[in-house]
Amino acid sequence: MQCDAWDSLVENPVLNTSSRKGGVYAPSKKPDKFHEIEYSENSRIGTGNSEVDSVLGGGIVPGSLVLLAGDPGIGKSTLVLQLAGDISKNKKVLYVSGEESAAQVKLRGGRIKDLNTDFEFMATTDVDEVLSHTHGGNYDLIIVDSIQTMSSQSLSGAAGTTSQVTNNTNSLVRAAKDTNTAFIIIGHVTKEGNVAGPRLMEHLVDTVLYLEGERYGLLKMLRSVKNRFGATNEVGMLEMTEMGLKAVSNPSEALLMERQELPGSVIFVGMEGTRPILVEVQALVSPSVFGYPKRVADGFDLNRLGLLCAVMQKRGGVNLSTQDVYVNIVGGIKLAEPAIDLAIILAIASASSGKIINPGAVVFGEVGLSGEIRSVNMSNLRLQEAKKLGFNKAIVPASIKGINYYGAKTIADAIKNLK
Ligand code: TYD
Ligand code: MG
Numbered sequence: 001m002q003c004d005a006w007d008s009l010v011e012n013p014v015l016n017t018s019s020r021k022g023g024v025y026a027p028s029k030k031p032d033k034f035h036e037i038e039y040s041e042n043s044r045i046g047t048g049n050s051e052v053d054s055v056l057g058g059g060i061v062p063g064s065l066v067l068l069a070g071d072p073g074i075g076k077s078t079l080v081l082q083l084a085g086d087i088s089k090n091k092k093v094l095y096v097s098g099e100e101s102a103a104q105v106k107l108r109g110g111r112i113k114d115l116n117t118d119f120e121f122m123a124t125t126d127v128d129e130v131l132s133h134t135h136g137g138n139y140d141l142i143i144v145d146s147i148q149t150m151s152s153q154s155l156s157g158a159a160g161t162t163s164q165v166t167n168n169t170n171s172l173v174r175a176a177k178d179t180n181t182a183f184i185i186i187g188h189v190t191k192e193g194n195v196a197g198p199r200l201m202e203h204l205v206d207t208v209l210y211l212e213g214e215r216y217g218l219l220k221m222l223r224s225v226k227n228r229f230g231a232t233n234e235v236g237m238l239e240m241t242e243m244g245l246k247a248v249s250n251p252s253e254a255l256l257m258e259r260q261e262l263p264g265s266v267i268f269v270g271m272e273g274t275r276p277i278l279v280e281v282q283a284l285v286s287p288s289v290f291g292y293p294k295r296v297a298d299g300f301d302l303n304r305l306g307l308l309c310a311v312m313q314k315r316g317g318v319n320l321s322t323q324d325v326y327v328n329i330v331g332g333i334k335l336a337e338p339a340i341d342l343a344i345i346l347a348i349a350s351a352s353s354g355k356i357i358n359p360g361a362v363v364f365g366e367v368g369l370s371g372e373i374r375s376v377n378m379s380n381l382r383l384q385e386a387k388k389l390g391f392n393k394a395i396v397p398a399s400i401k402g403i404n405y406y407g408a409k410t411i412a413d414a415i416k417n418l419k
Helices: 050-056 076-087 102-111 127-132 162-179 251-256 302-315 338-353 379-388 411-416
Strands: 065-070 093-097 120-123 141-145 182-188 207-212 219-227 235-241 244-247 265-272 275-287 295-298 323-329 361-363 393-397 405-408
Touching (some): 050 207, 050 219, 050 235, 065 076, 076 093, 076 102, 076 141, 076 182, 076 244, 093 102, 127 162, 162 182, 219 251, 235 251, 265 338, 265 379, 275 338, 275 379, 295 302, 302 323, 302 338, 323 338, 338 393, 338 411, 379 393, 405 411
Parallel strands (some): 065 207, 093 120, 093 141, 141 182, 265 361, 295 323, 361 393, 393 405
Antiparallel strands (some): 207 219, 219 235, 235 244, 265 275, 275 323
16 A cells, blocks of 8 residues: 555455354345335335436435535535425435534525425434434435535544545445435535545445536536436436525526527537437637637537537638637536537537528537538437427438428538528
């Protein structure tokens, strides 16, 4: 083991092997017949928030562990407080906070309109205390805010260290399975992917949700990156309001509400999990001041933007070598799927030529290095969603046929036919 580094000492608890003398010991549990195991989908615990339910795959599974991770200040405590309220309408819920005192949580609760307060609360950082309350299956759900503040006296090291976080998570997993108590555990993410961060816990828990968004932006996305009981990559949209987080049932509408029909604005149909979502892509092109053209991207990969600008220059006949290019995805959303390429290119082309793109048109398509436009997955779902929201034109890969769809083979082709 390398020394001279913080937190490099790892505790390896010694297993009690005295009962295994001779290598074999008497069984303490009888295996069940698989078909006799009782389980029904109806036993899932509804959270009272349609977006959270759909991300979880229909509610919380009893006896499961959900890790809710996210940057500090994003709204994790607010969300679990609301869930505690809603779930306690018909289940027994305990909210444990190691971060805030009872009075502080009460104060936060006061901001949330109509918060149901039938749940129980405890301020502690002692994980053994929390575990003692699982005895006899007293609660259907226990919320732990946050795992980084919890410590066990039987382990050395302060709260938040690798050994505390992993061992305490393991203890909670065991308690959850033994007593059929569901847990929601909050974990902080640090920029450097901290050793004691949620990354370490991902394989220990059943479900991992990330709450994402701009810290001061209003729209937040709840994303499932692991789910033993549902689809991964599902996304729910929530809005931070004066009265806590609210489910946004139609995110496309919310994202397009303030759209201006100006050059440089394009509507892209993206996929978030299995759900199509319409987002405005904006571009601004202005002459470079210092000869070296700047590329700035918000919500989109900067390297990819550089590449797309080069493809436009070489294959699309748009000269950007003396132009600064700024691209912004509206609503503080981050998009990474290749289908957005064509939308970015047309937004830049529109901004640079001053031509407005037909306001009733949507755009999607992946762009290759030779300027060819490639087909993307789930095109039909994307087009259906666009139609539902009143868009009747589309600039899309040539493989898609339909009235009012402009099927473009190359970016030069798409740029010529901006309208
Ligand atoms: P918080 O839930 O404490 O974030 P986390 O637990 O992830 O660190 O707080 C999120 C922010 O939300 C905080 O800056 C205050 C704000 N907020 C509202 O805008 N409206 C509300 O009703 C509440 C309770 C908080
Ligand atoms: Mg918090």
